[in-house]
Amino acid sequence: MSLIINHNLMAMNAARNLAVSFGALAVSTRRLSSGLRVGLAADDAAGLAVRELMRADIASLNQGVRNANDAISLIQTADGALAVIDEKLIRMKELAEQAATGTYNSDQRLVIDSEYQAMASEITRIANATDFNGLALLNGNLSGTSHDGTGLQSTGKLKIHFGTANDSAEDYYYVQIDTATASALGLGTGAGATSEGYSVSTQSAAQNALEGINDAIVSKDNIRAKLGAIQNRLQNTISNLQIQSENLQAAESRISDVDVSTEMTEFVRNQILSQSAVAMLAQANALPRMALTLLGT
Template identity: 30%
Template sequence: MRINTNVAALNTHRQLTAGSNAAAKNMERLSSGLRINRASDDAAGLAISEKMRGQIRGLEVAQKNAQNGVSLLQTAEGALNETHSILQRMRELAVQSANDTNTSSDRVKLQAEIDTLAEEVSRIGSSAEFNGKKLLNGSFDGTFQIGANQDQNMSLKIGDSQSYSLGVAGSVGIEQSSTVTAGTTTKGDTLKAGTYSVSDNGGVYEVKDENGKVVASSTTGLVFTTKAFDGAAGDDTFTFKQSVTSGTLSFDGTTVTAKASFTNSGLEAGTYTYQASDNVLLDAHGEVVARSGDGVKFMGSDGTQVFAATVGLTNGDTLKVGGADISTQAAANTSITAINTAIETVAAERSKMGAVQNRLEFTNNSLSTTAENLTSAESRIRDVDMAKEMMTFTKNNILSQAAQAMLAQANQQPQAVLQLLR
């Protein structure tokens, strides 16, 4: 019999420690609800579970992305619904104006409504936005991330639905400084009363008569020098206060007059003001819509020409862009087709948006189902089976209590040595 080493007590203590540790793990799992609380619980299971969690959380965000995409499309489509209504009204007015029971004054009033409606089409197209992003001015070319992984996305480009792009913006008219004049003398009688045209010939602006003969020229568009009948420089000049680089001139024998005309190649329906100090054209809200170096050719933000003038603008000149022309029977008849085309364009755009919206709604349902199934799979790996774990805890707890009792008995065994010492 040995008293220095109690092997039975050591063995019982080991069993007690193991049982206590096992019971402690059981309690940890029962209290957390997780089978894997640390990597040592199940290293492979933890790695698989974390990958699944990444997928699940990514799918949940993708659902939100799809829902936001639907909201964006609903916003854009709602705005186009109003554009459609306006275009239908414009078509009614064009059909009405095409009837010659209308007088000129009637058509003036019809044109005024068309102009106002065209401005509203432009306003809707320029102001419709979602989260600060413009939707209908042609700038929206976005990508919706509708999956949890790289490249699981879809793209959408929304067309320009403003008046010019739809073909319902009219020509540019000027409300101030509609003509410029220049005094002239005719010592050599090289310039006769009549009508002339101005054209750009490689940076030299030439004035031609009705027969196409060059009778004057200028390198600036301001000071024109006449030519004698033999083609040599004449004695006369006429000077404009504003540059004249194209268009027509009229001469009454004393004064040369240039009437301003414009080519619209991008201006939306609305009112604009020229600010000479910065050579910019401002819209009704004071925002820059075009820039010019000479007050004649104006470029948009993308570098393309939006309109050109035959007479250089002066500070404060106000330009007006109306709607489709219905001022005459012939013009109204032509505008019916133009407005029909605009209606079809908007209908096609709305149809595209509706298709994409339906796709996103189906995508959202698919993402929801996939996330649910992945969550169930991840739960089987990481979550604890409470019933099974409670059963194991009860077993380990009983074993721990039994080991504790047996340790007490094992500690009593060495006392039997005292009987030998009596």
Template identity: 35%
Template sequence: MIINHNIAALNTYRQLSANNVLANKSLEKLSSGLRIVRAGDDAAGLAISEKMRGQIRGLNQASRNAQDTISLIQTAEGALNETHSILQRMRELAVQAANDTNTDADRQAIQDEINQLANEIDRIANTTEFNTKKLLNGEVVGVVAEKKGTYSIQANSAASLSVTASGAINIANKGIVNGAITITRISEATNGEAAYEFRNSLGEKIASANITVSTTNKTFTFAAGEIASGAAVTFKIDDFAKFKSGDSFTIILNKHVAASTDTSKAIITQIGANSGQNMLIGINDMRAEALGIKNSSGDAVKVTDKYGANAVVSTINNAIEKVSTERSKLGAIQNRLEHTINNLGTAAENLTASESRIRDVDMAKEMMEYTKLSILQQAATAMLAQANQQPQMVLQLLR
């Protein structure tokens, strides 16, 4: 009988101990808010949730990366806004210098301002940086690199003029910046000939010639260093007689190149949680030489005479177009990154919800479970006391 009573107490004690263990685990879950406090709670669930946590943190960091990249783009685009303003002022000055009411001294004063403005464009490009990374000086030039190729010539203005070219032209050194040649008739025909000037896009005179008005084909050879030594360019002009003194038009030399990819200098921004989820951003060289308003020797466009100033207007137009293209590209990238950030936020939110369902505790359910265990603890404790009292009944037999 005593043995049976002891077994009952031991059984009750075992049940009480098990309830205590379960209650302690339930308390851990309620106090931490986690269903999986340790690997033993759910080994597979722990492994899955840890992978999800890595993805979530990666997505959040990628979102911050994209925001930093937007800041970088805004820094570059803000600087180019000022470059645009400077180029517009330079164009205004070139138009002013092309007017023959100006004296040589007036044009020199205009030239002095243009020189300073060109230097300021260089300063902006050389000093604009984000987190010490230079942005506009060609150090982060992106994705598409130009190759040398053949050139063709086409008319830029004056509908009555038709221009063709023969042979390949190799533009070298400081000669034809942006590949533009402006031809200006500077005299009326005398003995069937008229004088013409040829200027590069800096407004520098690179050649002059007397052309017979009735000539339909004429070959001009330019000096070494301006167009490759000995290269000849043939212009076919339908009717020289329609080309009056003071008139000018511009020949544009266009490159025909196959684009190549060079990502060695591009900015790589990580916009995903995993390896390889990135995008390349390139910002072209925005210094004065790259824009075509300086040559390799550092000389700015020339407006010291009316013909040079006239040629320079087209050159500055080209520079403005280059800056506009670059700003437009940067704006498009910024818009893309804003959508990227929205997508990353959505993905992180959905993954967080999934991870929570695996890792986090259901508070209502766990509180119900803890309440049940608490009742069982109290009942088991009371029953253990009763089981311990049963052996005392043996003493009644001794009385």
């Protein structure tokens, strides 16, 4: 290489290498301080796109777990109310049994029937008053066979959404709760005079009411059994969602997070290269002075 003074090519080369090493050192510093391998799109454009999709799915799955837990709370609320209704039905069966015997007169049966009708009214009140987050559970609002969520207030059976998309086979299912009012169970004056559980004011009516109350208990138990099955299903769904979220988080971490041991090795390497480049740049800047000796100065 010629000894020239207009251009210091060795200094230019050292400066370029210093810029490269210092830039790599800055990247290692950023990665180690943030914990992210992919902090900018320039780090890994394809990896960034995949990571953001994974993050969106992870957030959706975690919200799906909360949705399923909310649904379990809703089911437990309905089941608790049905347990209270069960107590009322047992009392009504007891009253019907009492009125069915011949040792009571008509006036006494009317007194028994007044309590019987009060129990029926209380069942209806409980069914109408039981709600979760403003959603009535036992009054028939969720007993429809079809779901319509196009309006501000959805109608029909309740849709529990927990997946990341909108596939009926993977991302949601429905909770349908039949009506649990006294009239729907065939009990009390609201059920109509043709219903077996209409009244216990006469011995014959009380005997018929025994069958009607049995049917009501079976209907109530069917509602509770369906709710219990859905609760178990939701609990299994939660376990599956948590496993999916955990595995997806691990995959996202492999793309996004920095391997500290590997990156620290790169950091030290780039640090040494930067220091070497600085030292060589200083030497290269001093080399043109050798020309002065040829000029006799």
